[in-house]
Amino acid sequence: MPPPQAQKITPRAQDFSEWYTDVIQQAELADYSPVRGCMVIRPLGYRMWELMQGALDDMFRATGHENAYFPLFIPQSFLAREAEHVEGFAKEVAIVTHTRLRATGKGGAGAVEPDPSSALEEPLVVRPTSETIIYAMFAKWIHSYRDLPLLLNQWCNVVRWELRTRLFLRTTEFLWQEGHTAHATEADAEAEARQILGVYRRFQEQWMAMPVLTGLKTPSEKFAGALRTYALEALMQDNKALQSGTSHNLGQNFAKAFNVQYQTAAGGLEYVWNTSWGVSTRLIGGLIMTHSDDNGLVAPPKLAPIQVVIVPIWKSDEERSQVSGVGGQVKTVLEQAGIRAKLDLRENMKPGAKYFDWEARGVPVRLEVGPRDVAAGQLVLARRTGGKAAVKVDGVAATVAAALDQIQAGLFQAAKDRREAHTIRNVTKQQFIDFMKTPGGFAYGGFCGSAECEAQIKDATAATIRVLPDPEFRSAEAPKTCMWCGKPSVVEAVWAQAY
Amino acid sequence: MPPPQAQKITPRAQDFSEWYTDVIQQAELADYSPVRGCMVIRPLGYRMWELMQGALDDMFRATGHENAYFPLFIPQSFLAREAEHVEGFAKEVAIVTHTRLRATGKGGAGAVEPDPSSALEEPLVVRPTSETIIYAMFAKWIHSYRDLPLLLNQWCNVVRWELRTRLFLRTTEFLWQEGHTAHATEADAEAEARQILGVYRRFQEQWMAMPVLTGLKTPSEKFAGALRTYALEALMQDNKALQSGTSHNLGQNFAKAFNVQYQTAAGGLEYVWNTSWGVSTRLIGGLIMTHSDDNGLVAPPKLAPIQVVIVPIWKSDEERSQVSGVGGQVKTVLEQAGIRAKLDLRENMKPGAKYFDWEARGVPVRLEVGPRDVAAGQLVLARRTGGKAAVKVDGVAATVAAALDQIQAGLFQAAKDRREAHTIRNVTKQQFIDFMKTPGGFAYGGFCGSAECEAQIKDATAATIRVLPDPEFRSAEAPKTCMWCGKPSVVEAVWAQAY
Numbered sequence: 001m002p003p004p005q006a007q008k009i010t011p012r013a014q015d016f017s018e019w020y021t022d023v024i025q026q027a028e029l030a031d032y033s034p035v036r037g038c039m040v041i042r043p044l045g046y047r048m049w050e051l052m053q054g055a056l057d058d059m060f061r062a063t064g065h066e067n068a069y070f071p072l073f074i075p076q077s078f079l080a081r082e083a084e085h086v087e088g089f090a091k092e093v094a095i096v097t098h099t100r101l102r103a104t105g106k107g108g109a110g111a112v113e114p115d116p117s118s119a120l121e122e123p124l125v126v127r128p129t130s131e132t133i134i135y136a137m138f139a140k141w142i143h144s145y146r147d148l149p150l151l152l153n154q155w156c157n158v159v160r161w162e163l164r165t166r167l168f169l170r171t172t173e174f175l176w177q178e179g180h181t182a183h184a185t186e187a188d189a190e191a192e193a194r195q196i197l198g199v200y201r202r203f204q205e206q207w208m209a210m211p212v213l214t215g216l217k218t219p220s221e222k223f224a225g226a227l228r229t230y231a232l233e234a235l236m237q238d239n240k241a242l243q244s245g246t247s248h249n250l251g252q253n254f255a256k257a258f259n260v261q262y263q264t265a266a267g268g269l270e271y272v273w274n275t276s277w278g279v280s281t282r283l284i285g286g287l288i289m290t291h292s293d294d295n296g297l298v299a300p301p302k303l304a305p306i307q308v309v310i311v312p313i314w315k316s317d318e319e320r321s322q323v324s325g326v327g328g329q330v331k332t333v334l335e336q337a338g339i340r341a342k343l344d345l346r347e348n349m350k351p352g353a354k355y356f357d358w359e360a361r362g363v364p365v366r367l368e369v370g371p372r373d374v375a376a377g378q379l380v381l382a383r384r385t386g387g388k389a390a391v392k393v394d395g396v397a398a399t400v401a402a403a404l405d406q407i408q409a410g411l412f413q414a415a416k417d418r419r420e421a422h423t424i425r426n427v428t429k430q431q432f433i434d435f436m437k438t439p440g441g442f443a444y445g446g447f448c449g450s451a452e453c454e455a456q457i458k459d460a461t462a463a464t465i466r467v468l469p470d471p472e473f474r475s476a477e478a479p480k481t482c483m484w485c486g487k488p489s490v491v492e493a494v495w496a497q498a499y
Numbered sequence: 500m501p502p503p504q505a506q507k508i509t510p511r512a513q514d515f516s517e518w519y520t521d522v523i524q525q526a527e528l529a530d531y532s533p534v535r536g537c538m539v540i541r542p543l544g545y546r547m548w549e550l551m552q553g554a555l556d557d558m559f560r561a562t563g564h565e566n567a568y569f570p571l572f573i574p575q576s577f578l579a580r581e582a583e584h585v586e587g588f589a590k591e592v593a594i595v596t597h598t599r600l601r602a603t604g605k606g607g608a609g610a611v612e613p614d615p616s617s618a619l620e621e622p623l624v625v626r627p628t629s630e631t632i633i634y635a636m637f638a639k640w641i642h643s644y645r646d647l648p649l650l651l652n653q654w655c656n657v658v659r660w661e662l663r664t665r666l667f668l669r670t671t672e673f674l675w676q677e678g679h680t681a682h683a684t685e686a687d688a689e690a691e692a693r694q695i696l697g698v699y700r701r702f703q704e705q706w707m708a709m710p711v712l713t714g715l716k717t718p719s720e721k722f723a724g725a726l727r728t729y730a731l732e733a734l735m736q737d738n739k740a741l742q743s744g745t746s747h748n749l750g751q752n753f754a755k756a757f758n759v760q761y762q763t764a765a766g767g768l769e770y771v772w773n774t775s776w777g778v779s780t781r782l783i784g785g786l787i788m789t790h791s792d793d794n795g796l797v798a799p800p801k802l803a804p805i806q807v808v809i810v811p812i813w814k815s816d817e818e819r820s821q822v823s824g825v826g827g828q829v830k831t832v833l834e835q836a837g838i839r840a841k842l843d844l845r846e847n848m849k850p851g852a853k854y855f856d857w858e859a860r861g862v863p864v865r866l867e868v869g870p871r872d873v874a875a876g877q878l879v880l881a882r883r884t885g886g887k888a889a890v891k892v893d894g895v896a897a898t899v900a901a902a903l904d905q906i907q908a909g910l911f912q913a914a915k916d917r918r919e920a921h922t923i924r925n926v927t928k929q930q931f932i933d934f935m936k937t938p939g940g941f942a943y944g945g946f947c948g949s950a951e952c953e954a955q956i957k958d959a960t961a962a963t964i965r966v967l968p969d970p971e972f973r974s975a976e977a978p979k980t981c982m983w984c985g986k987p988s989v990v991e992a993v994w995a996q997a998y
Binding site for chain 1: 530533537538541542545548549567569570571572576578579595597598600610611613622623632636651656658660671672
């Protein structure tokens with residue numbers, strides 16, 4: 001087994017895309033699989049996903065949602081019931097057509113093929129998203145206004161047959177949560193879609209330390225079948241935007257397609273109003289590209305599977321027993337304080353190699369324990385984000401907890417500062433064209449509202465409207481003219497090149 | 500919306516199978532979906548699964564396992580690499596052959612079909628189990644003895660195209676965990692397979708309150724591709740056995756098929772030894788059929804999504820405010836003690852209807868709060884398993900916690916007593932035939948070891964060998980002769996009709 005330091009991480013400045021892949025491989029977050037476009041999420045990456053799930057799940061529960069589980073398969077005719085929806089997904093679905101394998105008789109022993117006699121009467125689509133199957137069930141469960149609102153969420157895998165895939169960011173199969181709700185009124189559905197946008201924002205800012213813009217998608221970027229799509233957008237270190245979550249007000253589109261009606265208090269019959277919303281393992285890609293550096297992963301403490309690694313340093317067996325003993329005690333004290341700690345007692349590996357290894361894996365805090373430290377009742381605390389200082393063994397849990405909080409806050413502030421430094425407002429056409437060449441980040445400007453301008457801008461600069469920003473993100477003064485065509489602006493927009 | 504008491508649960512004595520389905524529907528644990536053989540797990544059922552996952556996950560982690568995630572799809576050629584394995588699964592796999600839908604042009608607007616131009620070069624199987632894809636990755640990750648043991652687990656959905664399906668017990672898609680490990684020696688793999696059998700047993704007995712037999716499967720019942728399969732078997736209330744988990748020593752079968760080799764300390768090259776093991780949402784079916792009664796679900800307290808329901812009783816508005824206030828305080832006190840409590844303040848529903856509703860949903864403890872109770876500083880504590888008594892509001896958390904512990908222990912003891920009452924040992928052929936007519940439960944007897952006897956017994960009585968029991972379950976005296984053919988017995992076996 002080659003020692004970890006044998007591999008190199010491509011510097012960001014040299015090739016951002018290579019750097020991204022190297023960080024993932026070096027930290028052992030994920031790996032390529034033999035199945036086209038599907039990845040394997042390795043223990044470190046999966047633990048990070050579990051921590052994300054835990055935090056989001058608490059937030060969903062606190063806002064009245066319950067988890068459930070719906071089938072992986074959707075009859076192809078279901079997908080076709082909502083016209084825009086099938087249009088949006090028809091070109092990227094995995095379709096199950098047979099249910100038995102048989103020996104081919106050629107191609108050697110063990111060569112198999114689908115048995116033609118097992119062809120399904122109606123092919124099944126592997127869910128690319130579950131509106132259709134879920135609203136078919138809602139039609140069965142919802143009878144009266146007393147059954148509303150119905151607030152469900154499911155954690156599951158979905159499949160979208162993507163041509164170009166990238167670890168975490170765009171994979172054929174990915175893990176996500178999809179919330180699905182039904183409401184009595186349009187106002188209730190709108191409030192739900194907005195509430196979830198707020199939940200996502202809190203999670204991404206407070207847990208992932210990733211600042212986000214929120215706002216409305218234009219019709220060309222909204223979810224296939226939605227009335228309105230709200231989205232969150234984060235700026236990566238290469239100044240490209242990542243859509244990190246969406247929340248859709250579906251109106252009555254699916255209710256009509258699946259006949260989800262309820263009896264009102266007055267005795268009438270109405271279609272329900274639906275919302276759906278989701279975030280996925282793509283968030284892990286966003287986390288990586290927001291914080292990590294040329295030494296590898298930088299994990300925000302709240303989502304770091306290992307928050308503190310303790311590295312004892314010894315030369316003799318006697319020293320080993322001494323520093324390991326203190327290391328073990330410190331680990332226990334940290335764990336009792338709810339801190340996720342690991343003690344690295346690997347033999348035949350120098351401390352420097354261990355530091356390098358844990359840095360690549362993004363561990364926020366390292367505690368070094370040498371014989372002299374033991375004698376002095378101290379440890380050396382090194383931060384993944386820079387800085388090293390001696391700290392007392394007494395009260396180490398409080399010291400480490402404070403350091404983790406500072407690192408978490410520091411990462412968020414740094415990411416926010418970086419985003420602001422790569423944001424321009426009230427942009428002119430020429431500024432915009434120049435800005436997008438690099439690309440430069442988020443450009444705010446006036447927009448005439450026409451799909452034609454949108455398409456021209458995309459062709460010319462590869463930039464798209466990420467959101468029509470929510471009030472708190474809008475410029476102090478509303479732009480007067482469309483930054484592209486010069487006609488009157490109807491709304492301020494934020495453009496960027498995007499993942 | 501019809502009140503809950505309008506539906507009826509078929510009594511067990513009348514039709515056990517109908518009873519089972521009624522319990523599930525009445526408790527809203529799961530529902531049928533429009534997709535053949537696939538079910539929807541509703542919030543109460545899914546929460547129970549989450550509680551199961553939490554407990555098992557802690558046990559897996561405590562024994563050194565880490566979670567990861569592998570692809571849903573497996574190239575069909577992978578499945579075929581291990582001869583027994585493909586033989587075992589070829590007839591029940593969902594196969595993805597296309598990746599795009601197109602409009603048919605006939606059958607009305609929105610009619611779609613797989614686009615022939617999107618046919619995959621190699622069809623993909625939806626995982627029925629993941630040995631093949633996981634061991635292909637192991638081959639990439641394992642180089643040296645220092646990489647061993649590799650101890651992974653994944654929580655996921657799998658698909659087996661079953662002809663006859665039943666909610667939770669046998670569904671086309673189900674949720675499970677599958678552990679996959681690699682070891683340097685056969686002894687290590689054997690120890691792992693046995694260790695997990697012990698983990699499963701502890702979980703099923705201590706959490707599910709479901710007593711289990713453990714032992715070895717005969718070759719005719721072992722996992723396709725395994726060297727040895729160990730299993731857990733529980734006895735349901737209809738005296739049929741349910742296989743509630745399996746743990747396989749896979750030997751080097753898959754290591755050879757996927758070329759998973761490691762360098763030994765001495766510098767040689769060896770194939771690894773694998774184990775795999777799993778339990779699924781089938782456990783929920785086992786839990787239901789072990790404890791529930793003609794009034795509906797009985798959930799063991801440790802896995803009850805709601806452990807205590809508080810039902811205030813009022814006639815006037817003044818009484819309502821009084822009893823609700825006390826109910827709310829009690830709820831807070833219980834939750835602070837880590838007890839999952841719910842306060843039922845539904846209007847327009849009589850207390851009796853609420854009792855009935857929560858009984859059907861299996862809530863272990865009900866606390867009734869009437870105006871006179873408030874005055875006396877007491878509550879009425881009713882157990883789902885029978886018994887009602889006044890208890891003091893002071894110290895209610897400790898009182899309830901003790902009741903929950905007693906209920907948990909009582910359920911386990913009752914299930915164990917029932918199993919023992921439906922177990923016969925050292926059975927003769929005629930006794931066996933008579934016993935299996937009802938069926939009567941577990942029959943222990945001598946077995947000559949021949950697959951021929953096994954097949955004859957199955958044909959004649961529909962009973963199969965559930966396990967060759969582990970030492971602690973064996974009869975005090977080993978049987979001398981095969982209970983069926985009269986030849987010398989080589990091992991004691993336990994037969995039952997099974998799900």
